[in-house]
Every structure is written in structure tokens, then in C-alpha cells.
Amino acid sequence: MSTQPIVKVGLLTALALIAFAANSVLTRMALAEPLIDAGSFTSIRLLSGSAILMSILWLRQKRPATTQANGSWFASIMLFLYATGFSYAYLLLETGTGALILFGMVQITMVAVSLLKGHVLHRLEWLGIGVSFLGFVYLVWPEVSTPSVSGVLLMSIAGAAWGLYTLLGRGSSDPLADTAYNFLRCTPFVIILMLASWSTLSLDYQGVLYAILSGAIASGLGYTVWYLVLSHLSATQAGVLQLLVPVIAAFGGVLFIAEPISLRLLLSALCILGGILTVILAKRV
Template sequence: MLKIILLTSLAMLAFAGNSVLSRLALASGSIDAASFSSIRLLSGIIVLAILLPVVAKVREGEAGHFRQAFRGSYKAAAYLFIYVIGFSYAYLTLDTGVGALILFGSVQLTMILISLFAGARFQFMEWLGLMMAVVGFVYLVFPSLTEPSLLGFVLMTIAGIAWGLYTLKGRGAEQPVRDTAYNFIKTLPMIAVLTLLTLSDARFDSSGVMLAIASGAIASGLGYAIWYMALTGLQNVQAAVVQLTVPVIAAIGGVIFASESIGERLIVASLLVLGGVLCVFLSRHRAAKTA
């Protein structure tokens, strides 16, 4: 349980870091959305490809990384690619609060609805925790909410659905680092097509490229591998609700790294979201212990 909590916490930090890096790059206009997406994915591929032989040596009886049977999933790779593209282009027309609300709302609804259709039954404490987390999240972003553009809304909703499906796909990962690496690698044909289609509109400076590399190599590549590790010990509803901590962590990151002020709203929202997540985890833990 402690290992899963640690891995989940690291993954949420990576997700929050990714949001900050993406906003800095795209909001400043230092790189276009397509180039940011391509560099982000390519950086993740390089880092994970370097990491694969290290993981292979640690795991007894596993061969070198490219000598293994080709793993991962083209379906998961497609979900990953759609998420990255939708996320990048949506933030060209959405402000941060609206984008985050649409993204994480879509992720949560996707995962919870699929769980319900699959026959899952939620306990009262889980519903209570879910409602607390949603209220806290909306309370946090509400001051910045404006009417979103229709295109931005659609793109971010698609990105959220894709990330929810990618997360659910990861629950079956037997070797998370390897599967994440091959999911990234399998986006290469998609990256090539995107690059060819958007080459004439490409624009970037050194700052934008560095932010995209940091987003892809650390927050995406390593962060998503850690998330796949964490998913082996999380139920669907836990995985859905815990991701609502990301906007809170990102807001705290803004206080630390961007000298933003911390106010009553952030404190109240953080308590609601974290308290809701705790309710969900305790309910699932108690149910598992009883069973």
C-alpha cells in the first residue's frame, strides 16, 4: 500500500509539472502546438529507450530491450497521441482553469462510466469522496472560468477521454516501464505524419524546445511509466479521483516557482480535494480488508 501511495504521489507531481511546462511553452508562443507535441513525444521515446536496457538487467531472465518481442499496444499509443495533440491544441484557445476543468472532468467521467458499465458498485464513502473532490476542484478553478471556445472544449474533451482510456489500458500492464516505452515508440508513425502535415507552420525558439524536452523526457516519459506502475494497485475509481489532485499540486507549484500568492481559496480547495481522495482510498482499503 505504501509503495502504491508513493508511486501515485510521484506520478501526480509529474502530471502537475507537465501542466506547468506546457502552459509556459504554449502560452508564451515560444513554440507551436504541433512541434511541442512532437518534441514532447520524441523526448519521452529517447529517455525510455535508454531506460529499457537498465530495467532489463534488473529483471532476471529478461533479454535486451530491442531483442524482446515487440510489446506495448498500438491502441494505447493512439490514445497517448490523441491526448497529447488534443491537449496542446486546446490550450491555444482555452485558459488554464477552463482547460483543466474540462480535461480532468472528462478523464474522471470516462473512467467512472466505464467502471459502472463493467458492473462496478461504489460504496457511499466513495461517492462522498468523489463529490468532495469535484466540489473542491471546481471551487479552485471557478474564479478563472470564462466561456470556452467550442473548438477548445471539443479538443480538450477528446484529450480527457483519450487519457482516461490510456489509464484504463495501463491497469493490465505486466511490465509498466517496458509497456510505456513501447507505447511511446509506437507513436513514431503518428509523429511523422503530424510533422509532415504541419511542417510549413512550425515555429519555435530554444526556450520552447527546452520546455518541450523537459515535458516529454521527465514529466511524460518517466511520469507515465511511474503511473503505469501505480495503476497495478489502484481501482478504476481510485485512479480517476486521485488525478483531481493535479490542479491543486499545480497551483501550489505556481506559488513556489512563479511567486504566486497562496490564499484561502487554494487552502479550502486543497482540503476538499485531498479529503475526498482520502475517503475513496480508505473506503476501498476497508472493503478489500473485509473481503
């Protein structure tokens, strides 16, 4: 790959990771007060993501060339499981802790699937994964905040679902159409969630705004960009790169929610970044 495409992929990847971190910050800002209940936040997030993506697809004035570029029901189920587990977990977890559990589980899921498919990892890849994961463990255990067991379980389910959703996106021939139809297919599940969470309904205009920003911008457009760059990344690279998100999210929590910054956060960030760099460079050795 020449220098220009590498730079382009790097910038798009950075944009997608910032969008992922923004989701953590927006969700925590909305639910920590709370300004909105978790069910409504998830529903508005998915519906607004669907609305913006289908509008862009319509404005593009062309349908995907094949039916394969229309997403899938399995991908939509994984998207819904991720979004629901993510929202409810953030009722119980701080921004950085939640993001670390989420993307630690993403990495485990993606590496496990890669190994099951027969991919053999380079020794440097194993080293990078190990260093990154040690940084992850160091931050969440024994505490940045002591994680709730229920919160950890919900976020772990969300992470596994997102890992599978990411793997499904690696073969996308039309990232915009795939993401749009994946969001659209979530609609029946959203209706069920809205009915199930009706008794806890709580809406504030600011919470609704955060949910729309999370859905339309950070999720809808962010996930489209992510699907776009996945074809240029190995499953291992994609999994490890996402461990950068908790670092961005933790600093976002510091900036926007006044959550504490610590030496533990800084040291774990260095471990995670060093591990990511090792995995990326392993392919060049």
C-alpha cells in the same frame, strides 16, 4: 498490504502525480509566450519520451517476456490524442483551469467505464467522488479564468483519451516496456502532425527544452511510474487521485508563471483532497 509496500505505493503515486502536474506547468510555460508552436511541442514531447524510454529499455538488456508487454496500438492512439489535445488546449487555457478540465474528464471516463463493467461503488466512494467533483466545478465555473469553448473541448478529448490510457495500463506486467512501446508507436502520428503543422512552425531553444523535459522526464518516466502503481489502485481510486493534479498544477502556475492564487483555488483544493481521502478510505470501511 503491509505498511512498507503501502508507503512505497504512496510515494510512487505522489511522484507520478507531480510529473503529471509538471506537464501542465511546462506546457503552459512553453506555449503561453509562445516559445514554441503546439504541434512542435507535442512532437518533441512524444519523440523525446520515446527516445529516453527505448534507451532505458535497451540498457536493461532484456526484452519483455511476452508480446503482451509491448503496449498496444490502441494505447498509443489514446496517448497521441491526449498529448495533442493537451498541447493545443493550453494555447487557450490557464494552467490550473486546463488541468482541472483534463482530470475532471479523466475521472468521469474512468468511473463510467468501471460502472459499465459492473463495478458497484460503495456509498462512501460516491460521496468522495461527489465532493471532489464539486471542488472541481467550483474552481472552473463560473471562473478562475473564463474557459474558451474550444479549449474546454480539446482538453475534454485529452482527458477521455488519458482516462482510457490509464485503464489500459492497469493490467501491465512490464510498465517500462509498455510505456516505451506506446511512445514508439506514436511516431507515425507524430510525422503526420509535423507535416500538418509545418506552416505554423515556431521554435525557440527554451521552448524546445521545455518540450524535452516534458517528454523525457515528466511524461516518459512519469507514465512508467504511473503504470507501475496502477495495479495497486482500483479504477475509481486512480480516477479520483488524479484530481489532485490540478491542485498541484495550479500552485505550480502560481510559482512558475505568476498566475493568480485565490480563495476559490484554496477552497476547491480542500474539497478535492477531502473527496480523494474519502474514496481511499471507503475500501477500509
